[in-house]
Amino acid sequence: MKLTGAVAIVTGASSGIGRATALDLARQGASVALVARRQDRLDALVSEINEIGGTALAVPTDIADRAQAFAAVAATVERFGRLDMLINNAGLMILGRVQDADIDDWDRMIAINQQGLMAMTKAALPHLLDAARGDRQVADIVNVSSVAGRMTFPTAGPYSLTKFGVNGFTEALRQELAGQKVRVGVLEPGKVDTELDSHNNDEILAHIEENFGGFRMLDPQDIADGITFMVTRPAHAAIAELWAMPSAQA
Template identity: 60%
Template sequence: MEQKLVGTIAIITGASSGIGAATARRLAAHGATVAVVARRADRLDTLVSDIEAAGGSALGVQADITDRAQAERAVSTVIDRFGRIDILINNAGLMLLGPVLDQDVEEWERMIAVNQRGLLFMTKAALPHLLIAANDELRGVADIVNISSIAGRQAWANFAAYNMTKFGVNGFTEALRQEVTKKHVRVGVLEPGAVETELISHNNDTIKDHLAVSDAKNIPEKLQPEDIAESITYMVTRHRRSSIAELWAMPTSQA
């Protein structure tokens, strides 16, 4: 049985496009007020307008969550406006690929900053409020969903640093789950396979061309952001007795 999200407040990072934007729309359609966090204010404004036009409630929060102060300020902004946080979706992510010998170390640092530090900063800032929400009468439960990747389960050549960040997300998620699950803060990790998003667009042309050819051959039908948004919604709308600790979402055509 699905739990309604009316009255809940959800924070979604990386919400200016792709999975984040699709998740914001879906959670808003289920009754949640969504605070959408990203660096691109113009896209957040458009997303908020779209959600409100569809009858939902949303707040855009411009922030670079790799900066601890900005991540903490984003959470404070939501608390100041709404007084609570019920759901945190740590979706912001960056995938930069290449061989270890040749890859620019600055690319590794950027991935660690977004995929790990940003997730840590947002979780640390939001967790006290999630614990409070889990204790009240609205739902009696709160949720953290961390968006990892199949690359958090399986390693490939040229994915080494990205693999490291996502394996780390998986480990952090499970450790945190064990810390807070008996307090009814559910912590789950979602590991998508190939999804049609902007994720590969930050790579150089050689990497992008290689991935385009490989995907066209091996994954003719990728998942869409809405597919992952549906899975996230499933995780956060379970009855409080039910916790989805790990969900692996793959295109049918991806081996």
């Protein structure tokens, strides 16, 4: 399904999966609102999208702040007049054993991975429902979760809590919107070569290197390909769940 004339919001668009997805959707013809905290990176990505003939809007936002999340959606609709796709990609992963953890880190993950995602969804939903009744006859929500949302391991307890929650929220919303032409799907990546690890301490980083340094990780583009696949299906077809892993990890 062509995306010409459609409008997408991508959260976490300043790097990694979000950046690759924004570029991909722009190449497919969508106008893209880039939502993240780092203004300089968003401005650079707007320029890059313009250079390939696309259209993008930088919307500097901390989605953990509910008011900012709602304002980002409002700014997008004010600029482009509609909203057809919401890609909830922004996320934070801070690993560590529960007994040693800083509870403030848990609060930060919950604020971004769950509350931010839900605020963006709540703000976007009326516009997505309007779009689904319009010319394209379909709209999309894609929530980027993690394999840690379907299995867990030591040091990942709080992070897995947030991603198991994303999976549950996504499935409930999918059922609520069934029949209203808003498709809701979740994509669960395995290990991807992004900045996600960078918030962890040296001990955790060494542990990650020990476990994942010996094989080829996924590239952000691999996940962007999956997201683009989900939102370009014909209007009668929906992808509810996509699990993408490095071959060596699977």
